[in-house]
Amino acid sequence: xxxxxxxxxxxxxxxxxxxxxxxxxxxxxxxxxxxxxxxxxxxxxxxxxxxxxxxxxxxxxxxxxxxxxxxxxxxxxxxxxxxxxxxxxxxxxxxxxxxxxxxxxxxxxxxxxxxxxxxxxxxxxxxxxxxxxxxxxxxxxxxxxxxxxxxxxxxxxxxxxxxxxxxxxxxxxxxxxxxxxxxxxxxxxxxxxxxxxxx
Amino acid sequence: xxxxxxxxxxxxxxxxxxxxxxxxxxxxxxxxxxxxxxxxxxxxxxxxxxxxxxxxxxxxxxxxxxxxxxxxxxxxxxxxxxxxxxxxxxxxxxxxxxxxxxxxxxxxxxxxxxxxxxxxxxxxxxxxxxxxxxxxxxxxx
Numbered sequence: 001x002x003x004x005x006x007x008x009x010x011x012x013x014x015x016x017x018x019x020x021x022x023x024x025x026x027x028x029x030x031x032x033x034x035x036x037x038x039x040x041x042x043x044x045x046x047x048x049x050x051x052x053x054x055x056x057x058x059x060x061x062x063x064x065x066x067x068x069x070x071x072x073x074x075x076x077x078x079x080x081x082x083x084x085x086x087x088x089x090x091x092x093x094x095x096x097x098x099x100x101x102x103x104x105x106x107x108x109x110x111x112x113x114x115x116x117x118x119x120x121x122x123x124x125x126x127x128x129x130x131x132x133x134x135x136x137x138x139x140x141x142x143x144x145x146x147x148x149x150x151x152x153x154x155x156x157x158x159x160x161x162x163x164x165x166x167x168x169x170x171x172x173x174x175x176x177x178x179x180x181x182x183x184x185x186x187x188x189x190x191x192x193x194x195x196x197x198x199x
Numbered sequence: 200x201x202x203x204x205x206x207x208x209x210x211x212x213x214x215x216x217x218x219x220x221x222x223x224x225x226x227x228x229x230x231x232x233x234x235x236x237x238x239x240x241x242x243x244x245x246x247x248x249x250x251x252x253x254x255x256x257x258x259x260x261x262x263x264x265x266x267x268x269x270x271x272x273x274x275x276x277x278x279x280x281x282x283x284x285x286x287x288x289x290x291x292x293x294x295x296x297x298x299x300x301x302x303x304x305x306x307x308x309x310x311x312x313x314x315x316x317x318x319x320x321x322x323x324x325x326x327x328x329x330x331x332x333x334x335x336x337x338x339x340x
Contacts, residue, residue, distance in 0.1 A: 040254075073286050076254035078281035081288035119287055127280075166280055 001099040004102040006196055007053055007063040013192035021188055032168040036077055037181040044075040044083070053102035060100050064091030076170045078166060079182060082116055082129065083189075089115035106140040113137055120165060127168065127175065129159040129182035136190040144193040151187035209320040210240040211327045212267025215311055216260055216277040216286060220247035226308055240318030241267035255285045257295070264296045270322030272299035274314050276331060278307045297314035299324060305331035 018025070018041045026038035048067045068088030071080050091113030096098050101107070113115050115132045123130040132154040138152035156179060163175035166182075193199075209257035213230070217223040223246025226328065232238050264273050264314040273296065277283050286302050289295040301324060312329035317330035 036254075069292070072285065072292070074258040076248040076252065076256060077283075078284050079258070080255075081281065081284040085288050085291065119284060119291075 001101060002060060002105055003099045004040065004058050004060055004063050004093070009058075009196035010192055011045070011048050011052055011063065011067050013195040014189050016050045017188045017192050017195075018045050018185065021184075025181050025185055028179055028184055030096060030195075032079075032163060032178045033173055033176045033181055034167060037185065039198065040075045040077045040079055041185055044071045047074040056061060057096050059094075059096050060105075061091045061094035061096055064094065067091075077157045078120075079129075079185070082120055082182070083185075085119050086112045086116045086133075088112075101142065106137065110137045118132060122165045125145040126165045127158045127163040127180045127183070128165050129180070130188040131155070131158050131161070131180065132186035132190065134184040136186070144190075144197050145198045147167035147185070148191040148194050153181040155179060173195050208269045209271050210230060210238070210269055210321065211271045211314075211324050212241045212243070212264070212269060212273040213311065213314050213318055213327075214260065214263045214267060214273060214275045215246070215307070216243065216245050216255065216263075216275060216282045217244070217246040217307065218253050218255060219280060220244070220251065222246055222278065226311050229308070230311040232317045233312050238319060238322045240315055241269060242315055243267045249292045255282045257285055257289055260286060260289060263296050264300055267286055268297040268300075270303065272327075273297050273332060274301055274309050274318070274324060274327050274331065276303050276305055276314060303328050303331045307335050309334035309337065 022038035022042045025047040026035055029037035031037050047070045051070050051107045057066055064087045068084040070085030093108035093111040117130055121131045124130055124134050132151040133153040136147040136151035158180035163169045168175045204264050215223045215227050223244030227242045227244040243266050245259040245263035248257055249256045267273055275286050279287055313334045314327050314331040318327045
């Protein structure tokens with residue numbers, strides 16, 4: 001079973017991972033975006049860690065809803081509402097249980113990913129974070145490690161795709177050949193589950 | 200976050216969300232200037248990030264919406280990508296924006312002028328939204 005502590009560790013591990021990889025995320029965002037993905041997410045997850053330390057919500061759902069809310073208000077770019085919605089909807093789907101099963105978490109994360117697709121209008125293959133998140137959710141019932149590997153593969157698989165959403169879509173064919181920064185940061189988020197679980 | 204012109208109770212409020220503080224402020228100035236004359240609906244720009252950079256600030260948007268709410272509803276117009284996503288995410292939150300707040304799908308500059316002129320004439324939120332959206336149909340060539 002997964003408790004509030006697990007979800008706090010997930011957010012802390014994501015913040016650390018985003019911090020480590022911020023330059024890489026921004027480098028990926030330079031040729032096809034506006035070169036701020038790393039710094040934007042870094043600012044957002046620092047705020048998440050700070051608020052979780054202060055408020056210390058005691059259910060998994062409350063941890064994720066608070067984290068999501070922080071991201072929406074602090075990131076400043078599209079990744080704020082997108083990641084914020086992902087975490088908030090996942091948290092809402094978990095309800096107010098003090099512990100949740102892996103299966104409940106998988107279902108909740110799927111609801112979160114669906115909400116992101118509805119918000120941004122992206123589908124798999126559009127070269128967005130969805131290309132990492134959908135395979136991750138599909139693999140999540142096996143293990144966190146499997147989900148992390150699926151997310152990384154999904155992110156790498158965005159390289160040959162042409163962007164159809166967001167700023168990168170204005171570049172048309174010139175977006176081909178670059179790994180999507182949003183799919184990459186999504187693979188960091190999923191990878192942090194492994195750290196949080198000690199798997 | 201100040202309202203422009205002579206504002207009155209009972210008018211629909213307008214929030215202009217841009218990635219740039221200068222763009223949001225200038226479009227607000229343009230729209231209120233063209234609305235001219237008598238009473239002008241409350242208009243608030245919400246541009247850029249809280250620290251003055253380019254981007255979208257949920258905090259600035261919420262504050263702007265609260266500042267123009269006179270009880271007749273608030274119409275929010277946005278420029279690009281993350282501005283749209285942020286407003287949608289705030290609306291989904293439920294309690295971040297005044298109760299009768301609507302995301303208006305309209306061209307930013309033309310829609311803002313249409314919305315402010317219509318709201319200043321005392322139209323309701325649906326009419327303001329329709330006038331702003333109507334601006335999409337005006338072709339320039």
